[in-house]
Amino acid sequence: GDSVTQMEGPVTLSEEAFLTINCTYTATGYPSLFWYVQYPGEGLQLLLKATKADDKGSNKGFEATYRKETTSFHLEKGSVQVSDSAVYFCALKSGLNTGFQKLVFGTGTRLLVSP
C-alpha cells in the first residue's frame, strides 16, 4: 500500500539556520503531497501542498518541490525561527481513483529551534 517515510528527529537548529526535512513516498500513480505542522497540544495545520510533479508548494517561508523521479517532497526553509519549533508531518493523499480519499502520514519529525 501507499506509504510515507520521513527523517527521524529531533532536528535541532539555531535560529536563522537552514532547514531540510527529508520525505519520500511510495504510491500508485501520482498522489497529492502535503506537509502538515503540529504545535504542542494542538491538531494538524496544513503548511503546504503540491498536486503534481514539479509543483512547488510554499507558505510562511517553507518550500517543498514534488519530485516524481526521486519520489520525494523534502521540506526546506532558509532561516528558521524559534516559533517554527513543532512536529512536521509529510503526507500523501491516497485513493485518487475512488472518489473517497484518505491521508497517509509519515511518523513526523520534531524540530527544535534555539535562540
Added chain:
Amino acid sequence: DAGVTQSPTHLIKTRGQQVTLRCSPKSGHDTVSWYQQALGQGPQFIFQYYEEEERQRGNFPDRFSGHQFPNYSSELNVNALLLGDSALYLCASTLAGGNYEQYFGPGTRLTVT
C-alpha cells in the same frame, strides 16, 4: 466561519469501558474522517463517513465504529477499551470527490488506564 470542532478535549477511561467522541465538520463540508495518533507517531486513518455511511476503513478492529448524522456531524465509538487505545483522536472534514483539502480539528486526547 467555524472550523472543525471536537469534544471532549480530554477523556480518561478505564480498560474495558466504552467511549464516544464527537466531531462537527467545517461549515459546508459533507465528509468526515477519523484518525488515531499514538504518542510520537503519525496519524493513522480509521474510517471515513459520507452520506451517513462508512465509505472507507483503515486497519482497525470492529471495536472502532462510527456514525454520521444528517447534519454531517460524526461520532467515533470505541468499545472494550485497551491501554493501547490511548491516543489523540483527530477528526478531519472535507467535500466528497475531487481534490479538496482536509481540515483537522484540535483532537480529543483519550487516556485509558
